[in-house]
Amino acid sequence: MSGPLAGLKVVEMQGIGPAPLAGQFLADLGAEVVLIARRSGDPDPTDINNRGKRSVALNLKTPEGIAVAQALIAGADVLIEGFRPGVMERMGLGPEVCHDRNAGLIYARMTGWGQDGPLAQTAGHDINYLGLTGFLNAIGTADGAPPPPLNIGADYGGGTMFLLFGIMAALYERQTSGRGQVVDAAMVDGASAMMALVHSFLAKGHWSERRETNLLDGGAPFYRTYACADGKFIAVGPIEPQFFAELVRLAGLPEDHLATQLDARQWPDRRDAYAEVFRQRTRDEWAAIFDGTDACATPVLTWSEAPAHPHLAERGTFVTLDGVTQAAPAPRFSRSAPALPGAAPAPGADTVQVLAELGYDDTRIAALRDSGTLT
Secondary structure, three states, rough: OOOOOOEEEEEEEEOOOHHHHHHHHHOOOOOOEEEEEOOOOOOOOOHHOOOOOEEEOOOOHHHHHHHHHHHHHHHOEEEEEEEOHHHHHHOOOOOOHHHHHOOOOEEEEEOOOOOOOOOOOOOOHHHHHHHHHHHHHHOOOOOOOOOOOOOHHHHHHHHHHHHHHHHHHHHHHHHHHHOOOEEEEHHHHHHHHHHHHHHHHHHHOOOOOOOOOOOOOOOOOEEEEOOOOOOOOOEOOOHHHHHHHHHHHOOOHHHHHOOOOOOOHHHHHHHHHHHHHOOOOOHHHHHHHOOOOOOEEEEOOOOHHHHHOHHHHHHHOOEEEEOEEEEEOOOOOOOOOOOOOOOOOOOOHHHHHHHHOOOOHHHHHHHHHHOOOOO
């Protein structure tokens, strides 16, 4: 393995959402990630979240399956699990059991609501976690319902990124204490933490709870998207006055707007006026006008258009692996750059090899297969 995390051993329990993405990012940067899958299957190159990992298929409803999982975890630096609170404990893979065998283990738990609290045992998804934190209510137009912002805010921003942050912090602390610990990463906690700037604005009286009236929620005419002549969109965001001046000059907006840029009383009329201006040209015509300037105006590209954009193409932001276009590993490192990740393994493809590394001989592996432990 190559990359800054080479040598880090991670066991990931199969799941959905933010935990698999966290495992992918660790594998991208060189960690050895072994995924415990529920059953074997065919390889799927479109399963991007599992690229660069190894996969073991175990029947965790059998004592033998749990014993193999315990052995894997006993040799790991990090365990990632995304089940409801108590599931791992009921399987015999809770923190106490795992720490008894591996005192240095970072036991990373990913949930929406957290390990405790009135909602801890209830189901939920990104939209629910964002709804409870105030995040969702701030998104969308003034006269419409808040739209679901994909699953970026809670799943991946408040979930994956805070899970990884917790893992890295716990690994750093382990260098001093020599001990592992449990990381309780909850999407409601992470999503709320990301909104520190908005909470600061609220405390200062600089943020209204009415949608589309604030600096960053589409209320400001200089921070929103506009439809172009071809029905495509341009993203406009020159907050700083010198950048706004560039937008005004290049788009042909009234120069007297420079002096009253932040006068919110003017914003509704100016949104309408700017919309008329941007409707006069196509998206790509506007992109050419703003290209290479500080106007902070860029085309809104589709998923399929983005990899071909000259800037992203030159940086290699996207790569194609086994015919599947996907994001390259990020961030980048000056000395310990990781190699491109391998494709996602077939579920269970590495079971025999991983068990052999744990000390299981052919006879024991055959017995586990015959008993239904290896699925």
